[in-house]
Amino acid sequence: xxxxxxxxxxxxxxxxxxxxxxxxxxxxxxxxxxxxxxxxxxxxxxxxxxxxxxxxxxxxxxxxxxxxxxxxxxxxxxxxxxxxxxxxxxxxxxxxxxxxxxxxxxxxxxxxxx
Amino acid sequence: xxxxxxxxxxxxxxxxxxxxxxxxxxxxxxxxxxxxxxxxxxxxxxxxxxxxxxxxxxxxxxxxxxxxxxxxxxxxxxxxxxxxxxxxxxxxxxxxxxxxxxxxxxxxxxxxxxxxxxxxxxxxxxxxxxxxxxxxxxxxxxxxxxxxxxxxxxxxxxxxxxxxxxxxxxxxxxxxxxxxxxxxxxxxxxxxxxxxxxxxxxxxxxxxxxxxxxxxxxxxxxx
Numbered sequence: 001x002x003x004x005x006x007x008x009x010x011x012x013x014x015x016x017x018x019x020x021x022x023x024x025x026x027x028x029x030x031x032x033x034x035x036x037x038x039x040x041x042x043x044x045x046x047x048x049x050x051x052x053x054x055x056x057x058x059x060x061x062x063x064x065x066x067x068x069x070x071x072x073x074x075x076x077x078x079x080x081x082x083x084x085x086x087x088x089x090x091x092x093x094x095x096x097x098x099x100x101x102x103x104x105x106x107x108x109x110x111x112x113x114x
Numbered sequence: 115x116x117x118x119x120x121x122x123x124x125x126x127x128x129x130x131x132x133x134x135x136x137x138x139x140x141x142x143x144x145x146x147x148x149x150x151x152x153x154x155x156x157x158x159x160x161x162x163x164x165x166x167x168x169x170x171x172x173x174x175x176x177x178x179x180x181x182x183x184x185x186x187x188x189x190x191x192x193x194x195x196x197x198x199x200x201x202x203x204x205x206x207x208x209x210x211x212x213x214x215x216x217x218x219x220x221x222x223x224x225x226x227x228x229x230x231x232x233x234x235x236x237x238x239x240x241x242x243x244x245x246x247x248x249x250x251x252x253x254x255x256x257x258x259x260x261x262x263x264x265x266x267x268x269x270x271x272x273x274x275x276x277x278x279x280x281x282x283x284x285x286x287x288x289x290x291x292x293x294x295x296x297x298x299x300x301x302x303x304x305x306x307x308x309x310x311x312x313x314x315x316x317x318x319x320x321x322x323x324x325x326x327x328x329x330x331x332x333x334x335x336x337x
Contacts, residue, residue: 002242005205013124013126017122031124036267037241084266085263106123106124109117110118110120112116114115
């Protein structure tokens with residue numbers, strides 16, 4: 001439900017980066033979204049289309065890379081992927097876990113015309 | 115075509131504003147709680163009962179976040195504490211900037227505890243910091259014991275969970291034991307209180323704990 005405000009943030013950040021790098025024409029924004037973040041990717045792309053229509057960014061693309069959930073065991077230090085919430089390390093059975101990937105909500109790069 | 119690396123957090127502006135709010139709160143040694151739940155879980159009732167129990171010992175203020183109307187703020191005002199209503203006009207959560215704009219309209223020097231009652235929603239508010247010391251969430255037993263695993267983010271982000279309406283347990287299928295099991299999986303440090311705002315059951319444990327948190331911030335070092 002809060003995708004609209006997130007997309008507005010994305011547009012603001014990209015505008016700053018375009019100015020910083022002297023970019024005139026943007027092609028795409030590459031966004032990383034963790035599977036555990038409370039975001040619906042389809043809504044993000046729809047909001048992006050709506051917010052950029054009739055602006056210089058119209059027609060540019062918001063690419064979303066979904067980041068799978070990865071845990072690290074704080075005891076044996078091994079990393080393992082998970083479909084959802086994990087409660088036990090598959091290697092050493094420890095319950096001392098930390099989610100190291102899956103909560104991302106970040107702009108990774110922008111693609112621009114030469 | 116050229117690819118320019120950026121690597122910036124989408125929520126960086128909000129995080130920064132929340133951090134600035136937090137610095138202001140710290141200066142007043144004021145404990146700030148971001149209270150979240152689904153609509154109807156009992157946030158405003160909990161605040162009414164909490165204020166009744168603590169207002170002789172702690173100076174409490176409330177910021178009410180609602181999409182529309184000021185019913186909740188009127189209920190809190192009846193209790194004789196500082197209260198401010200924010201209407202988000204459709205937005206599903208409060209954010210750092212809404213709180214920042216509200217602060218000049220409150221007398222923070224006259225408070226020990228500020229509770230920000232977020233918009234009723236189990237998803238979005240968890241992503242947006244407002245400058246709080248801690249998030250506290252409520253779950254009412256009528257919502258069902260599957261909610262922690264269905265909405266894990268908020269349970270992971272919160273310091274404490276208040277399970278409300280336990281007087282209704284005989285009439286619903288929710289098992290507190292199942293909620294506790296799921297929470298242990300998501301956030302094993304979460305402090306859990308079982309209460310009924312209607313009967314008063316369990317409220318003392320909650321208000322005792324809350325008072326300790328307020329005192330901790332009062333006496334704690336400035337961060």
